[in-house]
Amino acid sequence: MHVVSPSASTGRSTGRRAVLRPLGVAAVALIGVGYVANVDPNTPGHYPTCPFLAVTGWYCPGCGTLRAVHALGHGDLMTALARNPFAVVALGYVVVTWVLWLQRSARGRSLRWLAPPWVLYGVLAAILMFWVLRNVPGWTWLSPA
């Protein structure tokens, strides 16, 4: 009559070693953010242009992400939102997910819950709409320019 979670029974993902992966991912992410914060993507020539933009002339959902991360690295949330609002929201989601991952790793638990499907359909629809609308003239608040 006792509940043993699958990961706890293997004994592999419990303890301090289990948190090394999320901590390692965070370290790599912070190095990346630090680089983008210091090497300004607003300066031409620092980074290659988005291949989708270069080929089609249209913005992709990711265009403006480097400049948004650069602005966030300098604590400038409004500029970050102006360059790519989706990136700012997505990075918030990434941080929350990372905290939950760290918690699960520290407690030796496996994933137990998935969001209801309509949430993900909504996310997909929002991203596709964002992709189209940021290329529509007049929707400059969505475009990275």
Add this chain to the structure above:
Amino acid sequence: MSDYGSTPPPPPPPLTPYSSAEVQGAPPPNYLVWAILSTLLCCLPLGIASIVFSTQVNSKWALGDVAGAQDASVKAKNFAMWGAILGVVINVVVVVIFVAGGVLSTRTGSGY
């Protein structure tokens, strides 16, 4: 507390209530974070495909289709990974071409 020794054995510790997920086992990861990062940073339709498969992980799991959810999970991971790899490769190729052409410094800066 004074009659502790005379009481019957204490009741067993409360069981964590079963959720539907625990009955079926752990759900497969949907890799949505990697799918979104691939879409954001690599600008390729592969990232969107990865998000579609992430969505299928959740919808198939909700319907009880465990095998289908696991299949979608693998596809979501692979599409995010190949999107990232292809994005890196394309960017490296672009940089090499521009450096070789000597036009890197004259690019107008409307990149990522």
